[in-house]
Amino acid sequence: MSAVISRIISYLANFLAVLIVIPCHEFAHAFAAVKNGDMTPKYAGRYTLNPFAHFDLLGLAMMILVRFGWAKPVPVNPNNFRNYKKGCIEVSIAGVIANLILAFLFCPLAMLSVRVFNTGLPDTMKRFLYYLPQSLFYLNVGLFVFNLLPLYPLDGFRLYDALTTHHGKFYFFLKRYSLYILLGILLLGYVASYISAPWLDIIGLARNLVAMPIEKFWSLFI
Numbered sequence: 001m002s003a004v005i006s007r008i009i010s011y012l013a014n015f016l017a018v019l020i021v022i023p024c025h026e027f028a029h030a031f032a033a034v035k036n037g038d039m040t041p042k043y044a045g046r047y048t049l050n051p052f053a054h055f056d057l058l059g060l061a062m063m064i065l066v067r068f069g070w071a072k073p074v075p076v077n078p079n080n081f082r083n084y085k086k087g088c089i090e091v092s093i094a095g096v097i098a099n100l101i102l103a104f105l106f107c108p109l110a111m112l113s114v115r116v117f118n119t120g121l122p123d124t125m126k127r128f129l130y131y132l133p134q135s136l137f138y139l140n141v142g143l144f145v146f147n148l149l150p151l152y153p154l155d156g157f158r159l160y161d162a163l164t165t166h167h168g169k170f171y172f173f174l175k176r177y178s179l180y181i182l183l184g185i186l187l188l189g190y191v192a193s194y195i196s197a198p199w200l201d202i203i204g205l206a207r208n209l210v211a212m213p214i215e216k217f218w219s220l221f222i
Contacts, residue, residue: 036087
């Protein structure tokens, strides 16, 4: 199989994984908000697993092509929460919890996917059936790690915001410079891949730390 066809199959598998994973992440935020008394996500049409309700077209294209992108944030009004602090905490962590659960569920499929190459299926089908479970697992782990970074406007920052009662200098530093820090982290990841220096890839290292115990658990049964 040519490298071009293999790359196309990889992009297609990643596209389908994104269509599954991102709506689950965003719906989890909406579900947590509604559960805490805020109907804003319902009124905005975001209380759904329909992927087209959540995607920003440019963010979707970026996520498929370069593995980094974004969806439209779910609109939430914390003033509607029955318990403001509890609601803010639950909404901020709902998306990453959904990703962690999905990563756990897709991990055995990813581990079993290597066996598809021992079957008599066409080569293109083998590649697709390998890439899709791999994308589903690692995309969820990656989103879990990435969104927990305490950088504005990621979920990790919103969790930090919800847990702090006094916004000091560090809070405002993060709110002002998070974009530059985030770009620096992402740039280090790309540099690390080109110069074979995995220790520079902060997201990759954290992703492996999260993936490892999940894989070890499922390896007891597979």
